[in-house]
Amino acid sequence: MKYKDAGVNIEHGKRVKDSLLTHVKATWGKHVLSEAGAFGGLFEVDPEISSPVLVSSIDGVGTKLIVAQMAGRYDTVGHDLVNHCVNDILVQGARPLFFLDYIAAGAVTEEMAGSVVRGIAEACKANGCALIGGETAEMPDLYRKNDFDLAGCIVGVVSKDAIIDGSAIVPGDRVFALPSSGLHTNGYSLARKVFFDELGFELSQFVDELGCTVAEELLKVHVSYLQAVKELGERVTVKGLAHITGGGMVDNIPRILPANCDAHIERDRRSAPPVFEFMQKKAAIPEKEMYQVFNMGLGMIVIVGEDDAAGLRNETDPDLIHVGEIVAGKRTFIFS
Amino acid sequence: MKYKDAGVNIEHGKRVKDSLLTHVKATWGKHVLSEAGAFGGLFEVDPEISSPVLVSSIDGVGTKLIVAQMAGRYDTVGHDLVNHCVNDILVQGARPLFFLDYIAAGAVTEEMAGSVVRGIAEACKANGCALIGGETAEMPDLYRKNDFDLAGCIVGVVSKDAIIDGSAIVPGDRVFALPSSGLHTNGYSLARKVFFDELGFELSQFVDELGCTVAEELLKVHVSYLQAVKELGERVTVKGLAHITGGGMVDNIPRILPANCDAHIERDRRSAPPVFEFMQKKAAIPEKEMYQVFNMGLGMIVIVGEDDAAGLRNETDPDLIHVGEIVAGKRTFIFS
Numbered sequence: 117m118k119y120k121d122a123g124v125n126i127e128h129g130k131r132v133k134d135s136l137l138t139h140v141k142a143t144w145g146k147h148v149l150s151e152a153g154a155f156g157g158l159f160e161v162d163p164e165i166s167s168p169v170l171v172s173s174i175d176g177v178g179t180k181l182i183v184a185q186m187a188g189r190y191d192t193v194g195h196d197l198v199n200h201c202v203n204d205i206l207v208q209g210a211r212p213l214f215f216l217d218y219i220a221a222g223a224v225t226e227e228m229a230g231s232v233v234r235g236i237a238e239a240c241k242a243n244g245c246a247l248i249g250g251e252t253a254e255m256p257d258l259y260r261k262n263d264f265d266l267a268g269c270i271v272g273v274v275s276k277d278a279i280i281d282g283s284a285i286v287p288g289d290r291v292f293a294l295p296s297s298g299l300h301t302n303g304y305s306l307a308r309k310v311f312f313d314e315l316g317f318e319l320s321q322f323v324d325e326l327g328c329t330v331a332e333e334l335l336k337v338h339v340s341y342l343q344a345v346k347e348l349g350e351r352v353t354v355k356g357l358a359h360i361t362g363g364g365m366v367d368n369i370p371r372i373l374p375a376n377c378d379a380h381i382e383r384d385r386r387s388a389p390p391v392f393e394f395m396q397k398k399a400a401i402p403e404k405e406m407y408q409v410f411n412m413g414l415g416m417i418v419i420v421g422e423d424d425a426a427g428l429r430n431e432t433d434p435d436l437i438h439v440g441e442i443v444a445g446k447r448t449f450i451f452s
Numbered sequence: 453m454k455y456k457d458a459g460v461n462i463e464h465g466k467r468v469k470d471s472l473l474t475h476v477k478a479t480w481g482k483h484v485l486s487e488a489g490a491f492g493g494l495f496e497v498d499p500e501i502s503s504p505v506l507v508s509s510i511d512g513v514g515t516k517l518i519v520a521q522m523a524g525r526y527d528t529v530g531h532d533l534v535n536h537c538v539n540d541i542l543v544q545g546a547r548p549l550f551f552l553d554y555i556a557a558g559a560v561t562e563e564m565a566g567s568v569v570r571g572i573a574e575a576c577k578a579n580g581c582a583l584i585g586g587e588t589a590e591m592p593d594l595y596r597k598n599d600f601d602l603a604g605c606i607v608g609v610v611s612k613d614a615i616i617d618g619s620a621i622v623p624g625d626r627v628f629a630l631p632s633s634g635l636h637t638n639g640y641s642l643a644r645k646v647f648f649d650e651l652g653f654e655l656s657q658f659v660d661e662l663g664c665t666v667a668e669e670l671l672k673v674h675v676s677y678l679q680a681v682k683e684l685g686e687r688v689t690v691k692g693l694a695h696i697t698g699g700g701m702v703d704n705i706p707r708i709l710p711a712n713c714d715a716h717i718e719r720d721r722r723s724a725p726p727v728f729e730f731m732q733k734k735a736a737i738p739e740k741e742m743y744q745v746f747n748m749g750l751g752m753i754v755i756v757g758e759d760d761a762a763g764l765r766n767e768t769d770p771d772l773i774h775v776g777e778i779v780a781g782k783r784t785f786i787f788s
Contacts, residue, residue, distance in 0.1 A: 117645065117735040149505060149615070153707055155695055156507040156541040160612065161497060169485060170506075171492040174552035174605055175587050182593055205492040216510035218554065218603040251511050251603070257518055257641065258599060265594065267554040267587070269510055269605035276496065279485070305593065309453065359491055371489055399453040 132226050133252065139237035143247040147213070150248065157248025159214050159271075167276035171210035173201050174269040178362075179304040183334045185262055187319050190228050192335045193266060194235020196301050199340035200361065201270035202243045203416060206345055207357035207372070209280040210272035212245035220253040221264035228264060236268065243342055245270070282356035282372030282419070289355060289442040290425035291379055294344055294435060296415030298336035298389050302362045303409040307334065310399040325394045333391055341416040344435065352424035360411040367408065369417055369449045378445025379417075382452055387437065388413025407451060414439065468562050469588065475573035479583040483549070486584065493584025495550050495607075503612035507546035509537050510605040514698075515640040516670070521598055523655050523667045526564050529602060530571020532637050535676035536697070537606035538579045539752065542681055543693035543708070545616040546608035548581035556589040557600035564600060572604065579678055581606070618692035618708030618755070625691060625778040626761035627715055630680055630771060632751030634672035634725045638698045639745040643670065646735040661730045669727055677752040680771065688760035696747040703744065705753055705785045714781025715753075718788055723773065724749025743787060750775065 137152050150158035161168055177196045184193045194217075202212050217236050219229055229252055240247045259265070299307055311317045311330055319331040326333045341359075348354060356372040358365075369379045392413060396406050406412060419442065420428065429438055443450075473488055486494035497504055513532045520529045530553075538548050553572050555565055565588055576583045595601070635643055647653045647666055655667040662669045677695075684690060692708040694701075705715045728749060732742050742748060755778065756764065765774055779786075 117642070117650065117737050118741050121642075121645065149612075150544075154617075155543045155707065156509040156546065156606075156608070158544065158615065159506045159508065161504045161506060163503070167499070168497045170495045170497060170550075170607065172495065172550065172552055172585055172605075172607065173492040174554050174585050176554060176556060176589050178589060179591050179593055207491045208486075208494065210492065214506075214508065216508055216605055218510050218512060218605075220512060220601050220603070249508055249510050253512050253514060255515050255601075255641070257515055257644070258601065263594060265556055265591075265601055267556070267603050269508075269552055269554075271506065271508065271607055272492070276485075279494065281490075305591070306453070306457075308593070309457065314453065371491070401453050405454050 132224055132229050135226060135230060136233045139234050140247050143237050143240040143245065145246060148246050148248055157214065157216065159246065159248055165273055165275055168273050169276050169279060170271055171205040171208050171274055172269065172271045173204040174267060175200055175204065176265065176267045177301045179308060180301050180334070181264065181266060182308065183304065183331070185264070187331045187335060189335060190231035191235035192337050194232045195239040196338040197266060197268045198236055198239035198243060198245070199338040200301050201268055202245065202340045202342050203359040205270055205272040206342055207280065207359050208274060209278050210274040211342070212243050212270055212272040214246040214248045214271050215240050216249035216269045217247070218251050218267040219264060220255055220259060222256050222259035222261040224252055224254045232266060243340055280354060280357055283374060284355045285374055285377055285419055285442055287377060287442050287444045288422050289419050290422060290438065291381060291440040291442065292418045292420065292428065293414035293437045293439045294341050294416040294418065295437065296389070296411045296413055297339050298333060298391050300338040300361070300411055300415060302411065306409055307395060310395045314399050325390050339415050345416070348418060352420050352428060354418060354420060356419035358417040360415055360417060364408045364410055364412065365414065365417070366449050370447045373447045375447050376444060377442050378448045378450050379440060380443050380450045380452070381440035468560055468565050471562060471566060472569045475570050476583050479573050479576040479581065481582060484582050484584055493550065493552065495582065495584055501609055501611055504609050505612050505615060506607055507541040507544050507610055508605065508607045509540040510603060511537055511540065512601065512603045513637045515644060516637050517600065517602060518644065519640065519670045521600070523671060525671060526567035527571035528671045528673050530568045531575040532674040533602060533604045534572055534575035534579060534581070535674040536637050537604055538581065538676045538678050539695040541606055541608040542678055543616065543695050544610060545614050546610040547678070548579050548606055548608040550582045550584045550607050551576050552585035552605045553583070554587050554603045555600060556591055556595060558592050558595035558597040560588050560590045568602060579676055616690060616693055619710060620691045621710055621713055621755055621778055623713060623778050623780045624758050625755050626758060626774065627717060627776040627778065628754045628756065628764065629750035629773045629775045630677050630752040630754065631723070631773065632725065632747045632749055633675050634669060634727050636674040636697070636747055636751060638747065642745055643731060646731045650735050661726055675751050681752070684754060688756050688764060690754060690756060692755035694753040696751055696753060700744045700746055700748065701750065701753070702785050706783045709783045711783050712780060713778050714784045714786050715776060716779045716786045716788070717776035
């Protein structure tokens with residue numbers, strides 16, 4: 117008996133890995149000290165960062181994976197994964213240093229693993245982040261042949277005195293938001309149910325209300341807010357940032373509020389991507405549920421002081437939406 | 453329609469997470485600056501480390517998970533995951549700083565996720581490593597109800613001048629090994645085939661040759677070599693370390709050899725755990741295959757200079773096995 121008889125092909129796995137090296141190495145800068153094939157990735161901490169604090173997060177992309185698999189399109193979920201993680205550490209003021217990915221599948225093919233890692237590497241490069249490690253596991257007894265799962269871990273850095281934690285937020289502060297491209301990576305169990313079970317749509321179906329096919333809508337890439345937040349930070353003091361992921365604004369905004377503050381969001385929804393209203397109407401999803409499951413068009417919440425806000429509202433930046441203000445309260449999200 | 457109708461119960465997921473906080477917080481020391489519920493975990497780099505280099509690795513535990521699931525025993529795989537990752541960065545001289553875990557399942561239960569995270573937290577504490585982040589994803593359409601996958605990412609640190617990379621290895625150096633407890637986390641697709649398909653054993657079957665049940669043998673915990681290697685490092689100069697995982701000694705020893713060196717391993721196998729010989733005989737697995745799939749009783753390879761070796765061989769440390777030497781060659785593992 118040999119390992120191959122147990123469904124695992126070591127040689128094939130090695131070939132897939134070797135074919136990805138070019139993409140992976142393209143993300144490396146002078147801080148990466150390890151060679152390909154090392155047990156761990158080595159990343160040198162820049163001595164110019166004073167009082168460095170590492171900020172780290174691990175995540176997956178949920179069942180957006182199933183849509184990718186149905187569509188046979190594997191590169192976009194790699195971008196989703198990286199951008200999601202970049203945003204998760206960005207809210208504490210960190211910029212990304214390096215990333216590691218985990219892919220598990222029933223069968224590791226060059227088409228799937230190759231495309232996923234290429235997407236991850238491209239997104240890492242775009243975010244100035246080195247892809248220094250990864251694991252690709254072939255587990256035919258755990259995953260069906262075409263099924264796979266994907267997780268990624270990011271490590272970034274922020275100087276201790278530049279950590280953003282929401283503690284400076286006071287009543288009177290203004291709440292802005294940066295727009296999402298669509299569902300990003302949350303609520304896909306519900307969205308798939310709406311599109312495929314309730315409406316009986318195929319991926320290739322063109323939906324007039326959305327202006328694109330179901331596949332195009334559901335695979336829209338999660339936006340990285342790194343550049344936008346960096347630019348904002350150069351103009352104003354950012355007091356708080358909330359990445360709107362699972363749990364929506366309902367759960368994610370309170371995570372950064374002081375105990376005596378509420379975030380009061382009043383919003384003209386006409387500017388949101390139409391996918392949210394479309395799903396809500398078609399499947400009769402309660403309003404509160406929508407705001408707890410989906411980002412509702414707002415991917416990143418930005419809280420600034422009243423004075424700074426005045427300057428921002430005079431700008432004609434279409435990507436910065438004024439959505440509400442901070443009021444005295446008890447760490448709650450209020451929508452009206 | 454609500455999110456619950458799509459098979460995802462947000463409230464339940466939150467309760468499981470809250471119940472784990474005590475275990476998670478027990479791993480935190482003064483370097484952890486974040487509170488529970490933060491978007492990213494914050495870890496302060498100790499200013500006393502000169503020229504800090506971060507060493508990071510991501511991994512899973514392969515289909516040892518399936519054995520855990522069959523046995524309904526979920527804590528040991530958490531230990532396996534952490535210890536495996538600790539060893540992967542230890543080979544470059546790094547000590548662990550922090551860890552993040554990813555659990556994906558058809559149904560996130562307190563029994564499963566709770567036990568897994570408790571195991572991870574216990575192992576983190578034992579290795580002096582803070583558990584600062586994690587993601588638990590419930591994906592009923594991707595995983596069968598009782599199936600789950602598990603991955604973890606570790607970040608450690610080493611001073612730039614203390615990185616161990618094998619470059620100092622020369623012919624004449626001696627090769628030692630630290631014993632494994634059994635299969636550790638590699639070769640489970642083959643091992644499960646041998647025990648369950650070929651031999652038709654149940655998990656509860658007591659196997660005389662092994663001195664324990666099949667479940668006990670297959671769930672033996674992956675050893676962390678952190679303490680043993682630390683103590684060795686205080687006595688001698690460690691020139692190279694190889695963690696024997698997937699690919700066995702055949703693939704893992706060459707990863708640290710200079711281009712002009714071979715590792716020549718001559719070994720009395722009587723001291724190895726009996727599980728390797730048992731499987732080889734019962735399933736007629738070729739010798740070469742055994743050494744490429746399993747650790748064969750040697751979990752960590754340690755290479756030291758000839759002079760240092762003389763001292764080590766006089767010690768009566770039963771856990772340090774002299775297994776061979778470095779000879780002139782071309783980066784190959786030679787077994788005889």
